[in-house]
Amino acid sequence: MKETRGIAASVRRLLELSGQEILIIATYLIVTGLFRASQNAAQTTMPLIGHDLLGIGVSQIGLVATIWGGASVVTNIFIASIRGSSRYIFVGGLIAFPFGILALVFSHTYLQLIASILLLAISGGIVMPALASSSATLGSVSSKRGAVAFTVALSLSLAIGPLIEAGALRASHDSLRIALAFFVPLAAVGSVLGILKLGRTKDQPSSGSSAGQRAYVLFRQRDFRDAVFSLALYQFPFVAIINFGAILARTRFGASAAFSQEALTSFFLVSFISRAVLLFHPTKNRDKTWLRGAAILTILGVVIVGLAGSSLWFVVAMGLLGIPHGLTYPLALNLLNESATPDQLAKGNSILSATTGLISLTGPFVIGLLSASFGISTMFLLMALPTIGFSMPLFFHHHKTASGAPVL
Numbered sequence: 001m002k003e004t005r006g007i008a009a010s011v012r013r014l015l016e017l018s019g020q021e022i023l024i025i026a027t028y029l030i031v032t033g034l035f036r037a038s039q040n041a042a043q044t045t046m047p048l049i050g051h052d053l054l055g056i057g058v059s060q061i062g063l064v065a066t067i068w069g070g071a072s073v074v075t076n077i078f079i080a081s082i083r084g085s086s087r088y089i090f091v092g093g094l095i096a097f098p099f100g101i102l103a104l105v106f107s108h109t110y111l112q113l114i115a116s117i118l119l120l121a122i123s124g125g126i127v128m129p130a131l132a133s134s135s136a137t138l139g140s141v142s143s144k145r146g147a148v149a150f151t152v153a154l155s156l157s158l159a160i161g162p163l164i165e166a167g168a169l170r171a172s173h174d175s176l177r178i179a180l181a182f183f184v185p186l187a188a189v190g191s192v193l194g195i196l197k198l199g200r201t202k203d204q205p206s207s208g209s210s211a212g213q214r215a216y217v218l219f220r221q222r223d224f225r226d227a228v229f230s231l232a233l234y235q236f237p238f239v240a241i242i243n244f245g246a247i248l249a250r251t252r253f254g255a256s257a258a259f260s261q262e263a264l265t266s267f268f269l270v271s272f273i274s275r276a277v278l279l280f281h282p283t284k285n286r287d288k289t290w291l292r293g294a295a296i297l298t299i300l301g302v303v304i305v306g307l308a309g310s311s312l313w314f315v316v317a318m319g320l321l322g323i324p325h326g327l328t329y330p331l332a333l334n335l336l337n338e339s340a341t342p343d344q345l346a347k348g349n350s351i352l353s354a355t356t357g358l359i360s361l362t363g364p365f366v367i368g369l370l371s372a373s374f375g376i377s378t379m380f381l382l383m384a385l386p387t388i389g390f391s392m393p394l395f396f397h398h399h400k401t402a403s404g405a406p407v408l
Helices: 002-015 019-053 058-081 087-105 110-137 143-171 176-181 183-196 208-220 222-253 257-280 287-307 311-339 342-374 376-382 384-396
Strands: none
Touching: 019 058, 019 087, 019 110, 019 143, 019 176, 019 183, 019 222, 019 257, 058 110, 058 222, 058 342, 087 110, 087 176, 087 183, 110 143, 110 342, 143 176, 143 183, 143 257, 143 311, 176 183, 222 257, 222 287, 222 311, 222 342, 222 376, 222 384, 257 311, 287 311, 287 376, 287 384, 311 342, 342 376, 376 384
8 A cells, every 4th residue: 555655656746747857857768778778789799790790709709798898997987087077978978889889780800890899888888877877867856766767768778679689680581780780770869869968968066186085985885885796796697698698599509699689688678677666666675685686586597597408498597687687786776876975976876887897897708718618508507606706795794774765
């Protein structure tokens, strides 16, 4: 009954928004959705382009993905270190992004592949933290509601994006380049909308030389440390899924590229449902319990992938792994919002992005070596180890939130 009243109150608050606020929110969600769907298409298609079209081995694909992660981390660190707003850098990232996808489509050599992912990595490293920070300043929408809405938009776009690519693959008879090219105009539309609406946000006043110090102080907050651990416990399995899941499905089950995208659709669809549950069912002071559950499901999911004897079990594992993917990021953003002051949000989001980026930097190359040495199946089983390691603080230290505030 209380939950029903909470939903009704949420609807009333949404109805009270002005037309201008609704336009800003809608534009923000569309830009976020188009950007992330296109970015994910590039991330999941790049390994297949390298493996199937360029004849690159799994260790080299891991190295390319590592370069992608490294460039993203360097970009995140740069954004976190500069003073004041990065409005013009944000616009530059939006402009560069569609060209990065186009460069990947026309990559015919190993060096061209690396050049295209560098452009994608830098533009993504600029745009994603800026979009995450913008979720806290959407008119009269609360920062927590904005954070959940942001992650819901991400999951919905990630669920729809692979489905669109799967349809394009079937229509083009499994042409990877044609399917990926379909996302170039989508990325361009998102960039134009972002420049016209979100790119006009006023610069925030510079916070001076103490900005870096205040960002460092965030690590003294248990909520912020939990946010970092929450992202880290899932990131290695996620890197394995994005970079090697499609190759596993093709080499073990003889699955088509379209099937791989459909399996990813189930993964992101379940992720979307999980975040929708958070939207209507606040975790309140149970954040740690939900994160423990996410860690357990992650371990179970990678074990099923490693032992899967059929494509059906592979799809089941993708759906199971979608649950922790849906939970960890919005809970991490909520913990950041509880531990950071408004002028720390941009730097806090850059730190969270750098955390996942650092794992994306080291993870693909190491995972590629593990795959080459032990096989992709065993590699997925080994992904349980980093999840166990990063989840240990969540299981063994007593966690209390400052106010017991819900996610919404």
